[in-house]
Amino acid sequence: MSALLEVRDLHLRFGGVKAVDGLSFDVHEGEILAVIGPNGAGKTSAFNCISGFYRPTSGTIDFEGRSIMRVLPSTITRRGMARTFQNLRLFKEMTVLDNVKTAMHANLREGFFDTLLHTPRYRRAEEACAREAQGWLDFVGFEGDEQLYVTQLPYGEQRRVEIARALATSPKLLLLDEPAAGLNYGEKQGLMRLIRKIRDLGVGIVLIEHDMGLVMDLAERIVVLNYGKEIADGTPAQIKADPVVIEAYLGAEDDEALDDTTLTGMVATVDDEVPPSGDAGGRSA
Amino acid sequence: MMQLIWNGLIVGSFYSLVALGYSMVYGIIKLLNFAHGDIYMLGAFVGFLVLSSFGGIPAAMSIPALLVILLLAMVVTGLIGVAIERVAYRPLRSSPRLAVLITAIGVSFTLEYGIRQLFGPNPRAFPVRLSSESFDVLGMRVSLSQLVLVVVAAVLMFVLAHIVERTREGRAMRAIALDPQAAHLMGVNVNRVIATVFFIGSALAGAAGVMAGAYYGSIDFLMGFVIGLKAFTAAVIGGIGNLYGAMLGGLLLGLLESFGAAWLGGEWRDVFSFAILIVILTFKPTGLLGARVVERM
Amino acid sequence: MAPQLDLALKHAPLRAPAPLFERGKPASGPRSQPGFMKLLGALAFAFLLALPFIDASAYTISIATSALIYVMLCMGLNVVVGYAGLLDLGYIAFFAVGAYVSGILTTVLDWPMWAAVPATILACVLAGIIIGGPTLRLRSDYLAIVTLGFGEIIRITANNLDVTGGPSGIHGIPTWSFGDWSFRDGLDLFGLHFSGTVLFYYFVAIVVATVGIVGVGRLARGRMGRAWKAVRDDEDAAEAMGINTYFTKISAYIIGAVWAGLAGQLMATHLTAISPNSFHFLYSALILMAVVLGGMGSTPGVIIGGLFVSLAPELLREFAEWRYLIFGVLLVVVMIFRPAGLWPATAVLPWLRRHKPQAWPATAPLESLGGDDRAEVGPAAGARPAPADPRAQDPADDGEVRR
Numbered sequence: 005m006s007a008l009l010e011v012r013d014l015h016l017r018f019g020g021v022k023a024v025d026g027l028s029f030d031v032h033e034g035e036i037l038a039v040i041g042p043n044g045a046g047k048t049s050a051f052n053c054i055s056g057f058y059r060p061t062s063g064t065i066d067f068e069g070r071s072i073m074r075v076l077p078s079t080i081t082r083r084g085m086a087r088t089f090q091n092l093r094l095f096k097e098m099t100v101l102d103n104v105k106t107a108m109h110a111n112l113r114e115g116f117f118d119t120l121l122h123t124p125r126y127r128r129a130e131e132a133c134a135r136e137a138q139g140w141l142d143f144v145g146f147e148g149d150e151q152l153y154v155t156q157l158p159y160g161e162q163r164r165v166e167i168a169r170a171l172a173t174s175p176k177l178l179l180l181d182e183p184a185a186g187l188n189y190g191e192k193q194g195l196m197r198l199i200r201k202i203r204d205l206g207v208g209i210v211l212i213e214h215d216m217g218l219v220m221d222l223a224e225r226i227v228v229l230n231y232g233k234e235i236a237d238g239t240p241a242q243i244k245a246d247p248v249v250i251e252a253y254l255g256a257e258d259d260e261a262l263d264d265t266t267l268t269g270m271v272a273t274v275d276d277e278v279p280p281s282g283d284a285g286g287r288s289a
Numbered sequence: 290m291m292q293l294i295w296n297g298l299i300v301g302s303f304y305s306l307v308a309l310g311y312s313m314v315y316g317i318i319k320l321l322n323f324a325h326g327d328i329y330m331l332g333a334f335v336g337f338l339v340l341s342s343f344g345g346i347p348a349a350m351s352i353p354a355l356l357v358i359l360l361l362a363m364v365v366t367g368l369i370g371v372a373i374e375r376v377a378y379r380p381l382r383s384s385p386r387l388a389v390l391i392t393a394i395g396v397s398f399t400l401e402y403g404i405r406q407l408f409g410p411n412p413r414a415f416p417v418r419l420s421s422e423s424f425d426v427l428g429m430r431v432s433l434s435q436l437v438l439v440v441v442a443a444v445l446m447f448v449l450a451h452i453v454e455r456t457r458e459g460r461a462m463r464a465i466a467l468d469p470q471a472a473h474l475m476g477v478n479v480n481r482v483i484a485t486v487f488f489i490g491s492a493l494a495g496a497a498g499v500m501a502g503a504y505y506g507s508i509d510f511l512m513g514f515v516i517g518l519k520a521f522t523a524a525v526i527g528g529i530g531n532l533y534g535a536m537l538g539g540l541l542l543g544l545l546e547s548f549g550a551a552w553l554g555g556e557w558r559d560v561f562s563f564a565i566l567i568v569i570l571t572f573k574p575t576g577l578l579g580a581r582v583v584e585r586m
Numbered sequence: 587m588a589p590q591l592d593l594a595l596k597h598a599p600l601r602a603p604a605p606l607f608e609r610g611k612p613a614s615g616p617r618s619q620p621g622f623m624k625l626l627g628a629l630a631f632a633f634l635l636a637l638p639f640i641d642a643s644a645y646t647i648s649i650a651t652s653a654l655i656y657v658m659l660c661m662g663l664n665v666v667v668g669y670a671g672l673l674d675l676g677y678i679a680f681f682a683v684g685a686y687v688s689g690i691l692t693t694v695l696d697w698p699m700w701a702a703v704p705a706t707i708l709a710c711v712l713a714g715i716i717i718g719g720p721t722l723r724l725r726s727d728y729l730a731i732v733t734l735g736f737g738e739i740i741r742i743t744a745n746n747l748d749v750t751g752g753p754s755g756i757h758g759i760p761t762w763s764f765g766d767w768s769f770r771d772g773l774d775l776f777g778l779h780f781s782g783t784v785l786f787y788y789f790v791a792i793v794v795a796t797v798g799i800v801g802v803g804r805l806a807r808g809r810m811g812r813a814w815k816a817v818r819d820d821e822d823a824a825e826a827m828g829i830n831t832y833f834t835k836i837s838a839y840i841i842g843a844v845w846a847g848l849a850g851q852l853m854a855t856h857l858t859a860i861s862p863n864s865f866h867f868l869y870s871a872l873i874l875m876a877v878v879l880g881g882m883g884s885t886p887g888v889i890i891g892g893l894f895v896s897l898a899p900e901l902l903r904e905f906a907e908w909r910y911l912i913f914g915v916l917l918v919v920v921m922i923f924r925p926a927g928l929w930p931a932t933a934v935l936p937w938l939r940r941h942k943p944q945a946w947p948a949t950a951p952l953e954s955l956g957g958d959d960r961a962e963v964g965p966a967a968g969a970r971p972a973p974a975d976p977r978a979q980d981p982a983d984d985g986e987v988r989r
């Protein structure tokens with residue numbers, strides 16, 4: 005079976021910064037792939053290329069055998085690739101339910117005049133939409149009040165809603181950018197179960213994550229990035245034993261075997277990203 | 290022909306001065322300061338107030354007197370600019386863009402209609418007559434006072450360029466424009482630098498206002514509206530956020546307009562420049578000298 | 587899921603599992619938020635209908651008519667600014683397009699007013715595409731200033747052209763007529779005589795209430811409205827949800843343009859004469875103020891804002907002189923201290939019954955969560971005690987349970 009997503013020799017440059025410098029990997033249906041690497045390694049930039057927000061400097065990206073280079077992000081989503089953002093990007097002035105309903109936009113048969121005249125088609129579409137959205141909220145284990153505004157939710161719940169929203173686009177491939185960032189231990193365990201549950205639906209998953217314990221547990225394959233370069237690609241066991249990866253993470257002077265907790269601790273301390281600025285405007289594609 | 294160029298350059302230098310403030314403020318806090326054109330209007334009114342309190346000024350003294358008043362107006366408008374930033378924009382620095390833009394419109398209305406309440410709705414004659422001595426150069430009629438205006442504008446721009454390129458303050462400005470958070474972490478006093486930028490930008494607009502008052506001879510409370518738009522156009526032509534771009538854009542717009550008005554008729558002058566604005570924003574939104582803006586996700 | 591609901595979805599490679607349990611219908615009735623708003627709307631509409639019986643003086647009817655036209659304009663701008671988050675500073679230009687197109691068609695070409703409606707709509711859609719097409723790709727603040735420039739272009743063009751009557755504009759615009767009968771003839775009904783102005787007032791009231799207010803409200807709550815708000819809140823995230831943000835913005839822009847065009851047509855009929863001076867930037871700013879002060883994205887807020895902006899100078903003559911200064915200061919103050927406006931879109935009236943979420947039943951199939959997930963997730967878990975069965979709850983509490 006051919007791969008769901010094929011990335012070949014991806015390069016992205018911002019002025020002099022080589023954010024992504026040669027990245028290739030495949031993802032298959034129902035597979036969990038993790039992308040790891042220190043902060044600034046280019047993981048988010050790679051996601052932004054794949055989901056259409058940045059235009060890569062060179063390389064190819066095929067989704068279900070078709071190129072998605074120079075395709076609008078919204079079109080890529082319609083073809084079946086959904087993503088979440090590293091810095092939660094929910095629609096702040098909408099309710100939880102509306103956030104998820106919004107993601108069904110492309111999938112809903114509801115025309116302009118249906119809405120204006122409240123035709124039976126409108127009622128049917130809205131009912132289906134609400135039901136699906138509620139179904140996804142239940143699926144991700146959101147137990148709060150779906151009529152609240154998202155800003156009223158605790159952080160962990162917002163993360164769940166973001167995943168429900170991505171699922172509501174009806175994806176074949178889901179890109180998760182640091183979904184566990186800021187979650188406590190219990191919440192992380194819940195998230196791991198949720199990710200497996202999504203995989204069991206047949207959805208391919210690409211996961212960016214710093215928590216090495218979580219990654220080693222969850223991922224079937226791991227791609228390691230450092231300074232934009234892909235330095236390793238393999239199973240968790242292979243990655244753990246890979247000297248290049250160990251060196252990249254711990255520095256040349258430290259020859260100790262790679263240990264989950266060390267890694268987790270190391271990376272967690274540098275895990276601060278500039279928060280999104282006040283404006284949500286301008287795309288950078 | 291040459292006359293069109295000369296007239297274009299004079300008007301263009303006003304545009305440049307106002308565009309500089311627009312561009313600096315935009316460069317540093319990404320705010321389109323709609324009230325900027327009204328600072329230009331305030332400059333003209335400050336000049337008017339000072340001049341009329343002196344009574345008449347002999348024509349021989351008009352140019353030195355004008356220079357003194359220019360400095361005075363620059364200080365006053367500069368301080369007003371700082372006050373506006375402090376009262377209206379600073380509380381909203383982390384608000385959505387829409388909120389800040391709307392506030393800027395509110396400030397613009399406040400200034401325009403505040404002046405209208407003080408000075409009335411009708412145009413006022415600017416109480417200084419520039420001597421109309423003139424001579425012919427290269428087929429252009431150039432009056433001495435026009436020459437003075439252009440030279441003053443050039444000197445102001447030169448001083449500004451020096452400040453931004455060579456001084457500590459200027460370095461801090463450029464740092465904030467690049468990345469306010471990093472600049473803050475590096476110990477730059479962000480509020481102070483932003484206030485400085487507002488002071489300089491507003492002072493330049495105020496200077497342009499005084500000069501325009503003397504050049505056109507009449508001022509009114511809405512005179513800043515159209516020039517605000519034009520100055521924005523100039524800033525965009527040059528590449529917003531880029532100082533040399535603003536200077537270049539102002540002069541270019543002055544020239545284009547001068548030719549456009551001669552070609553289409555004066556009543557289409559403004560339509561012509563706004564059409565230029567729309568065309569540039571459509572096809573080259575980064576302007577002539579603007580860098581490509583990359584935003585973080 | 588019921589099969590007819592499947593028809594509502596275009597494709598379904600991945601469908602949500604059914605909700606774990608059926609939620610009750612959202613609350614309705616006069617003490618719920620939507621029910622209360624409906625009631626308020628009906629009362630306001632009844633008042634509009636009764637107004638000519640209370641005071642039928644030409645002056646009252648005239649200012650009431652223009653106030654309603656302002657409300658129509660505000661509802662249109664609310665779509666652009668309030669829902670889609672696009673700052674349009676040249677909005678009055680579309681009002682001008684509507685007024686001039688219908689004015690020219692009815693005076694120069696002698697079309698009846700109703701026939702000018704499709705032409706007005708078409709002209710506004712085109713104008714929206716021409717202006718929005720290139721500019722909506724720009725950053726939001728560039729858009730603001732480009733629309734400002736565009737507003738000036740339209741006004742100056744109307745001032746300079748001959749078809750538009752130059753600075754003096756167009757005079758003698760006829761009122762609505764159907765065949766031989768026009769509003770001017772008045773109407774006798776149930777022994778009451780309705781004069782032409784009153785008939786036109788009723789016409790405006792009905793158009794504004796149904797098309798202007800109810801229409802926009804429905805659009806805002808439907809699929810398109812959700813896309814507008816998504817684009818306003820976070821353009822990148824909206825794009826990631828499969829929403830083509832460019833077309834979404836254009837759609838909001840066009841709706842705004844059409845609403846303004848219809849309002850312009852009504853205004854041309856109402857005043858019988860139009861001139862470029864009626865389309866100054868000031869009016870764009872005034873409408874914007876109405877929307878911002880009332881509350882962006884809030885129908886009741888925007889209506890109140892529109893009525894305030896149009897009626898205040900009439901009712902308070904002193905105020906008329908100072909209004910722009912006051913509005914300017916108000917804009918700054920509101921943005922700093924109450925950015926959501928007088929009646930925010932998210933307002934929940936305190937005396938209404940608050941929506942209560944239904945608790946998860948203890949019988950909900952926890953296994954489907956992959957184990958007892960929720961015991962560990964912190965704040966939400968255990969926050970609400972779960973009754974044995976949602977159906978066992980007091981029905982008055984949550985409304986009826988569906989199916």
Ligand SMILES: Nc1ncnc2c1ncn2[C@@H]1O[C@H](COP(=O)(O)OP(=O)(O)O)[C@@H](O)[C@H]1O
Nearest residue numbers: 018023042043044045046047048049583584585
């Ligand atoms: N929009 C941008 N403009 C300029 N540089 C960028 C931009 N986005 C990311 N970068 C740079 O690209 C590199 C990779 O960043 P990123 O992809 O966010 O890393 P990661 O997600 O692995 O932490 C960093 O050096 C970062 O500064």
Ligand SMILES: [Mg+2]
Nearest residue numbers: 047048049090
């Ligand atoms: Mg990242």
